[in-house]
Amino acid sequence: MCRIAGIISPSHYSDSIKKHISSMTEIQKHGGPDGEGVYFDAEAGLAFGHRRLSLLDLSDLGRQPMSTADENYTIVFNGEIYNFIEIRNELKAHGFSFISQSDTEVVLKAYIAWGTRSFSKLRGMFAFAIYDKANNEVILVRDSQGVKPLYYYLQNDQLIFASEVKAFKDLPIKLTDNPDWPVYFLSFGHLPEPVTTYSEVNMLPKGHYLRYHTLTHKTIPYSSYIQEESFGDLSSISITEAQQLVDELLDKAIRQQLVADAPIGVFLSGGIDSSLLALQASKYQRENLITVSLHFPEAQFSEKSFQQLISDKLPGQHISQEITHKDFETYFDEIVENMDQPGVDGINSWFVSKAASNTGLKAVLSGVGADELFGGYPSFQRISKIPIMRMAAPLAQLIAKLTGKDALQRVTYLQNRSHSAYEYLFLRGFFTPIQLQQYFGMSNKSIQNSIAHLAEPHSPAIPAYNGKRASWYELNYFMQNQLLKDADTMSMQHGLEIRVPFLDESLVTLVKNLPADILYKKGLPAKHLLIGAFQGILPREIWDRPKMGFTFPFQQWIKRHPRYLELKEKYRSTPKFSFFEAYDRDQIHWSKIMSLMVLEKFHA
Secondary structure: OEEEEEEEOOOOOHHHHHHHHHHHHHHOHHHOEOEEEEEEEOOOOEEEEEEEOOOOOOOHHHOOOEEOOOOOEEEEEEEEEOOHHHHHHHHHHOOOOOOOOOHHHHHHHHHHHHHHHHHHHOOEEEEEEEEEHHHOEEEEEEOOOOOOOOEEEEEOOEEEEEOOHHHHOOOOOOOOEOOOHHHHHHHHOOOOOOOOOEOOEEEOOOOEEEEEEOOOOOEEEEEEOOOOOOOOOOOOOOHHHHHHHHHHHHHHHHHHHOOOOOOEEEEOOOOHHHHHHHHHHHHHHHHHOEEEEEEOOOOOOOOHHHHHHHHOOOOOEEEEEEOOHHHHHHHHHHHHHHOOOOOOOOHHHHHHHHHHHHOOOOEEEOOOOHHHHHOOOOHHHHHHHHHHHHHOHHHHHHHHHHHOOHHHHHHHHHHOOOOHHHHHHHHHOOOOHHHHHHHHOOOHHHHHHHHHOOOOOOOOOOOOOOHHHHHHHHHHHHHHHHHHHHHHHHHHOOOOEEEOHHHOHHHHHHHHHOOHHHHOOOOOOOOHHHHHHOOOOOOHHHHOOOOOOOOOOHHHHHHHOHHHHHHHHHOOOOOOHHHHHHHHOOOOOHHHHHHHHHHHHHHO
């Protein structure tokens, strides 16, 4: 895991490009505390920068940017390739030799051997750029699940890229605030890809690559490189057979993702997903296993007893850290400052990453992806109601105005069918259109126009209103834009890599192709397929209880925070004040207040 940056600007002076690439890497140094490097080609007006977090091949042979001996090919790489040994062996059979043990060298030589077709061979999480000097091309590539970020600026014959939006802010380029980003943030609770706070900076789509010609400055439009694995006809597969496949593929993913030349552990929240990862990882890590948990003094939010239930079954070391209201107050400003883009879900990731980093860990396994694939959210029950609720939307809108109930107000989104985001906002919407109009003075037309102009996710939505469609929304909106983005940003603030075995390409492809009635069978517990696949090791107490989710006691903590009190006072004479009063009466969820506190920071 690292941080990367690049500038291709033939019209700028060499000294200027060198200075600015150094600035971009310096801004991102928290994500690569183990070293830095720069590659420069004066003739092409090109510079690549890299900050290193050493996990594989800790020697200088793994340093980046990495070039071939003839300097015809250069790469800056962020991420991990879990099947790099198999690809390296294949390349050796084709006559290639290697000077390092790093996956970066494998990616570079795979490109030399197979060109852009090589990208479909890669299994892992990654974002990288290759300078193909022989063909005067720069190619940007992002992993198939969108785990690693890659932002780019393409204006005035320049291509600039980085792992974080912050890296663009001090460059001599025109950056204008995206006028729609507050609408998106308040509507979704995050910024949906490819949107950023700047109109000129976008996120490269997952599973795609972009080609830029360094002489003509022309860009070839996004191309998908994904070639999904085939599991044959699964239409008549039994639950038992499906469970066996899930067991095998998840176990393989965990085994591959435990490979590192530096300490690696597991986040243990006490829920199904993290418990499974820890129990499976213990088979390979044994006494070297390190699990990390957070708990709270407030008993109703603490999962300490469930964490202890699992940790007692594990070898190795368990790190359990208590987080208090005082910790929240002490670190809040620093955490919000650490955000690369506005979000409401990153504080928990910041604290658990800090705890892991303090133990000396460089990487951890996380359970992100399991709820989205196997049906762990309420949206999997709500999805079937969309056709009926759409018919009732006009009446619901009238009642919503009278009662002010969020659930009814979200139904109004269903009146618009022009974009998939409207159904997502019915399932998981943040501030509703009525609230945006009442509290922020936004017109309904401007809200609708902003949403309608969003880019659709590149994979097509599932037609039927079943669990498959809910999973598509969770994967392409909530997980993609909130969980993965916040996890990456906050973990890298502590020089920590988060790996996500549930998003292994083979496992994701399998689940996407399993029948809906196998995955989300009525009458069975949520995530029953996952539970059944590991029923031999997963204690009943872990899965046979209400879902809590990994959250802090924010509903109480925020009310006492100075930033909240300042914000409340600021809006005392405005329509927003009634919103704060409702929160004080626990009629408003803390996440909406958090969004206003974050909004205040990004608007400052």
